[in-house]
Amino acid sequence: APAASVATTGTATPAASGTAGTAASSSPAIAAARPASSSAKAWYEKIGIRGYVQMRYNQELGEDAKDLKSPGDRFIGREQGFGVRRARVVISGDVTDNMSIYIQPDLASTPSGSSTTHFAQLRDAYADIWLTKDKTWRIRAGQSKIPYGWEDLQSSQNRIALDRADALNSGVRDERDLGVFAYWSPKVAKERFAYLQKSGLKGSGDYGVIGFGVYNGQGANRPDRNDQLHSVVHFSYPFKFANGQYLEVGADAYSGRYKVSTASTTIGGRTFTPGVDAPEAGSTDRRVGAHVVYYPQPFGFQAEWTVGKGPELDLARRTIRTRSLRGGYAQVMYKFDGGFGSLIPYAKWQTYRGASKFDTNTPRMEVDELEAGVEWQPSNAIELAVAYANMRRTDVSTAPHRKIDGQLLRVQLQVNY
Amino acid sequence: APAASVATTGTATPAASGTAGTAASSSPAIAAARPASSSAKAWYEKIGIRGYVQMRYNQELGEDAKDLKSPGDRFIGREQGFGVRRARVVISGDVTDNMSIYIQPDLASTPSGSSTTHFAQLRDAYADIWLTKDKTWRIRAGQSKIPYGWEDLQSSQNRIALDRADALNSGVRDERDLGVFAYWSPKVAKERFAYLQKSGLKGSGDYGVIGFGVYNGQGANRPDRNDQLHSVVHFSYPFKFANGQYLEVGADAYSGRYKVSTASTTIGGRTFTPGVDAPEAGSTDRRVGAHVVYYPQPFGFQAEWTVGKGPELDLARRTIRTRSLRGGYAQVMYKFDGGFGSLIPYAKWQTYRGASKFDTNTPRMEVDELEAGVEWQPSNAIELAVAYANMRRTDVSTAPHRKIDGQLLRVQLQVNY
Amino acid sequence: APAASVATTGTATPAASGTAGTAASSSPAIAAARPASSSAKAWYEKIGIRGYVQMRYNQELGEDAKDLKSPGDRFIGREQGFGVRRARVVISGDVTDNMSIYIQPDLASTPSGSSTTHFAQLRDAYADIWLTKDKTWRIRAGQSKIPYGWEDLQSSQNRIALDRADALNSGVRDERDLGVFAYWSPKVAKERFAYLQKSGLKGSGDYGVIGFGVYNGQGANRPDRNDQLHSVVHFSYPFKFANGQYLEVGADAYSGRYKVSTASTTIGGRTFTPGVDAPEAGSTDRRVGAHVVYYPQPFGFQAEWTVGKGPELDLARRTIRTRSLRGGYAQVMYKFDGGFGSLIPYAKWQTYRGASKFDTNTPRMEVDELEAGVEWQPSNAIELAVAYANMRRTDVSTAPHRKIDGQLLRVQLQVNY
16 A cells, blocks of 8 residues: 555555646645646546446245246345345546546445355456547456347446346356457447437447457356456447437357356256366357347337357256257337436347356256336436246256246336436 | 446446536537536536544453453454454435435455455445425435434444444344335424534434334345335434423334244253244344433433344243343433543443344343443544443353353544545 | 435535535525535545556466466466456545545455455555644554565555565565554655655655554454454665665564464375464564665665564474574666656566465465566556566465476556556
8 A cells, every 4th residue: 555645645646656646745846846737637537436226126926936036136036025136336437548447346246155245346347448549449458248248238227127138148147257358449339339328228338349359258256267268259330320210230259168167966866966078178168149229219129149059967968068059039118208207118028048057067047038117217317117027937046947937026226326 | 337438438427327428529419419407517526435434442351351242342352452343435425306325335344154354345225215305205215224223323433332232233233224215304303413413413314203114124234034024113303492402302113024043052051953933934023112312412311222022042942932122221421522622421321131133043132231431532533432341241142142241441443534 | 324414415524524514405504604624625625536456367387387376366376367466446535634544445355265256355444643743753543554574565556576575475464454553754754755656666655764553463354363462663764865866774573473273284194283382372473674675766676584483384293383484585677768658677586484374274385486577657557567487486375285386477467547
């Protein structure tokens, strides 16, 4: 820690900075040497703090629904009350003309093995280093979202539906990993990406018209477990029609080797620890995805599909081996604006046939779900979403991985600050 | 994450906001469309960051005192040195005219099962949504203090005595839970609640003249464990006499079903896991409390009492069953103000007869304690408290739950920022 | 929590403050009573927020290197990818004329026992209380760096080499502990300490020309385990020659009793839990160190040496007993400044013969390491370091504590904000 000099001479100055310090009465020589540069901006002009909190309540409709488990919402299931799904604080800013940072802890996370919750854990911690004056090319280094899947890149703060679709979201744990990426966004695309977010049309933000990179591959906040990196490539383009209507289409793909976790389990009367039919470096893990988003002006449509291969428990052989997977979703929505704010009714259908590779023994997961609801934004700061969901899902968290069918009433209050 | 558009077009803007963005040179159309609204305030005008840190040192007087254990201070007992009791950071603000947020992590918390400490864990994460222009009615949603007990609602930053009284504090773990509440404060009460805090009279803040709500019931940062909510109702009124003296009186009550934790234990030579004599939804858990606070202008007096029913280990039957509980405290204090700052000598007596429901097997807890000390505030930013305590307490953390008698010298340094 | 009054009357006001509140429309009486004092500064003028993130990638050169383990970098070894070594957020500031705070969580920490990472854990949480108007004397209370060793006091944000030398760094876990300290810095030294940091010369900050104090002794974020405190004393003086060249020399020492951790282990075919040949209060733990730093203007030289006694596993006797330790490092560096920023090639040699007291069973640790690299700072906000290291190290984390020899290519990207 830079210690007392910080306390006596102005507190917001990076210790390594030679120019940005506040003048201290005890250091006149330093103050005199300080040039009037852009780095003389106050700390609160260089970085900003904002965030959002999501609070949920799920009501199971009927006894069957109480056995439902969903990776996207740990408050679904038996003996649940209110839950804080996300409590985010974002520290971000353009620190210099060519470097921006983005640090986002979540304050509703739980260390593995702890029975107490709501600890602060990183989601994002990355820097964007701009390679060109016009900011078309940048390097992103750190823990950040992996550019695979459109909905995975869209912030949960902006998503209309309560959870992401499992087919896409089962690719990258918490949508993020640690790596180095390059993004290219020409000026026209950059402006459109920005507009689609700021306008309330719920864009995904700017992950480049072209993006590519390498990353560890075991998911956010997990150490790597092999000496190989995953690689990813991403394309997305926001078209704008003459009438002002936006349409975004794109595709992406990733490939690497994933190390699965196994443990003794009992399924169908047999107790076994599955073998893993894969090289030392891990199981084949690769996917391609495609997306189309017709923005709600006022009617919108959104769909994604993915296919790939990944590790999956083969019960007959008691072995985890490489198998195919496929799935996606389609969503329709309509945006009403008025004195009441913004009201967006929507319906989302999703399906998935493939493994849940993050879970112990990577069980096969089958999902068929229909959710219909409405999101109401009385102001920019408050969102209330109410939805009815008809779920048919494998319980991937507990052997013997039963398939459960049930209906839920779901409510979410989100506040933005 | 809202990604690069944030970095290129101003960093403090909630992604969902249609109006608040900083103008970006690459987005002239957006800048032009930005109306001059109140949401155009800079992020640091909308939210503020402050906090406080409490550091403690307890010196046991005599050998017996080394076996003391107290739920309010984990640094009491054998082989203890300095301790950080609380390290708080508060992010709060009036985000819009009708929504305020309050997010408070504690940076001196420990996940269950970890031997390393000082992790960041939420205390508060709530939004106040104001229902009327005059801000008399509001809904509070999220994790917040449960309006039961006056001292429980008063911030530890403001409390004169080192710890809260166990009789009241054993009702709601960490004073908080996840739920939805309504508070009503007419203008005159709102002004008085604010004055009692800002004046240094150490008020509890505004939890309404009337407050009521529902919450999970297992305590802060713990998942719910049944399908029933607890409910609470709260009354408190700050009277002001003609001579300027303030007097606050009130009462509150809560009711619900609490799920206890049991484990194998050895007491009196018998090893057993207690049974629980309660329905599936949990044990009866209900209390009423009353408070009176005569503010120190300069002489002050403060007392609370609670009675109720809750789960308690019945050793004879090796069963946890519903039993009565009662207890409270009385405190006198005197506030000297002068060039030296503020000096408040105080004496606090407390008693409790009832269970410690948060602890494994919910053992019976008997507390009789007298603490006398003085709090010195040389400035608003620094508080030094020195106290002598005579404690007679059950060790509820370890079977066989012995009763310990001992004396302590206690010191706390608090800094506010 | 100070509750709603905060939300309605200005959010950045410490609840205990009688003077600093923002005027609230609902509290005219309070606004009128507010004097124009220095505490009326806005919250963002009183405190500042800044930080830095370090991302690493190590490439082992040859098969042997894959078995290397180093206390300073958990991303060295088999099956590693990218890693976030540090993700720091600093909240600091001069809260009043005589009190400053410094609160620094790290967002890349892991609770013991958790397999998920990147949780927020305190590094520093202290207050400086200035005893004199000229700020030469201060008391520092809280968790802070222990003034032993020069490199230990220098921020990792400023260090040129990737990790600290083990000889010095094995004295105090995470360089910090909880305690109370006094520091004395006369005006001339204070100005030099400040200049050495701000100028990019990578000073250690101001830990006084003289410093001394007492602390728990088990390391940062660990509870104390005995009723004795460690004590420390520290001297350092920054000389300035007529030609402007700076030279800092000093020495320090600490002494106390350290409680070791033991567990069953298997070494050389024998399975045993070592006994501890020490009193109940813990093992003898004392060291002296000396440092000399010739600042890089442009050529620099830096060296430290330490000797002492501490607990060490004696394999022959299967006992942990007090043994001597010694070690240190020497470093040369050269600072090139130009249009490309700042470029600092360096070479660092270190050696250590003594125990790793933080590790289970306190095994003996032998280190001989040579690192040569270059740090490039294109701007104040970005640092890229590339180094080649030849390590010969005992693996102190896993019995039988083999000695490993290997070469590494190391890369670190650091961003400051």
